[in-house]
Amino acid sequence: MTALDSTSTSAPARVRPRRAWVGVLVGILLVVLAGLSLFVGVSDVSPASVLAGGPDSSAASLLVVSRIPRTVAVVLVGASLGIAGLIMQMLVRNKFVEPSTTGVSEFATLGMLVAIVFAPGMAVVGKMAVAAVFGLAGTWVFLRVVRVVPVRQLVLVPLVGIMLGGVVGAVTTFVAYRLDLLQSLGQWSQGSFATVMQGRYEFVWIAGLMVGVAWLAADRFSVIGLGEEFATNLGLDYRRVVAVGMVVIAVITAAVLVTAGLIPFLGLVVPNIVSLVIGDNVRRAIPWVAGLGAVFVLGCDVLARVVRFPYEIPLSVIVGVLGAAVFLWLLLRRRGRAH
């Protein structure tokens, strides 16, 4: 074979024009919303008051104890939930799956209940571990069930997952009701960052760590997304990569559950929007999904704080409404394209 001339080996122009400005937009939004998140709230914390009061002022300590942890938690939760959805969509080869449409969130919640019942005094990290193990079992059950559903039945797959989640959720509610633990469970599972503060949000870094794992294995997840036959042909151990993906999904779900509760639709909406803009190559999509996920939750969290100022409304309400609307749009859009 002859060597190629230099023009054909030079880096190909792969950037689509629309990518650049969307990336800049997401970056600017991230910075602006993170700034807003630091300085929006009942107490007066503003750049001016922090500077005027010095490091020992109440404004500065509020910033360190509450506002910074909250903003960090929001960013990490948004980023990691987006990634959990992206990885799940690669494993299942279906665009409409994420932890809340596959029963994984419900299994993790059941795990939380089990931990509350059998070891009420257990440290939060222990509860998170139990929730993660249940989430992992939930992922496994879902993947087993879905194996009998044809991959191309686009809407049937999440439908099966939602039914599975419904059954598990019903069991959880029944048990919690009988043991008079509904309120306690509700406090954990309702999506909100109102209680986030220094000393009790740090588990969310574990979810952040999982984003790193996903990034390291990005190409493997892309290949898995081509299906088992392609993956095997390319010399990949299909089962092992699927197992890594399952752990990433379960740990993110559990870590988010103990810090912020359940935040539905995010893992579905964000990767789908990114997919429309730049496609599904996981290595390329990860920074986008993480960034857009963070922007989405930051925006919703700021909104949750100002809609009924000075009171807060649960974040999950806002995410649920917005997410469901985008989900519907994505569904109808697909139908329009006759797929």
Added chain:
Amino acid sequence: MIALENVTKRYGAQTVVDDVSVRFGEEGVTALIGPNGAGKSTLFGLVGRLVRPDAGRVTVDGTDVERTPSNELAKVLAVLRQDNHVAARLTVHDLVEFGRFPHSRGRLTVHDREHIERAITYLDLEAYRNRFLDELSGGQRQRAFIAMVLAQDTEYVLLDEPLNNLDLRHMTEIMRLVRTMADELGKRVVTVLHDINFAATWSDRIVAMRDGRVVADASAREIMRPEVLAAVYDTTVDVREIDGRPVALYYG
């Protein structure tokens, strides 16, 4: 050399591949023909370590495919299955890049990039490089998959019904490509074909299967005889000589 030694595969009570011993890799292009359900795709699955044999042994260059690390095998053997449905939105370039995965493990070297460029040029996909697979026509998509297999740079290439759902022009295009892959790049291509005239025109050797067994294995001219084809397909096939080439007539 790909060698199957007394390989048997059963699904329940049904024997799909029945004590098959056959070798591939001497000739440039080998066509695998036979009626539906003859076991052709299963045979590919067995070679491509997607299906485990119930008995017998499959070796590639002397090593058992069951015992060879999957990644090592992926450097010498590429299998493109039929009816590839990719749900992920990937560009042609992405797909071809994944073909380098066995070599690069995700970290592309200059050498890997050369292979990617060569495969894209070879399949004339330069204009479609940044298109998503779901934006391509059937023929373009098939070429993209073959470019991926080409970038994998293996000695053996197994193509399962590469002409499926293609029109006349694209079928000829793909077969010409398969021929040049063998002649110019030194690949050993084994391809499942349903159209025996394509098989006769473009391949050096035809292996015919029926009911899980190899029933004929010879040059195109020897296979293209009414009595052989009737035995393989269980239907009457007329063979005429046109411009010195045997042409099968089976249109009823």
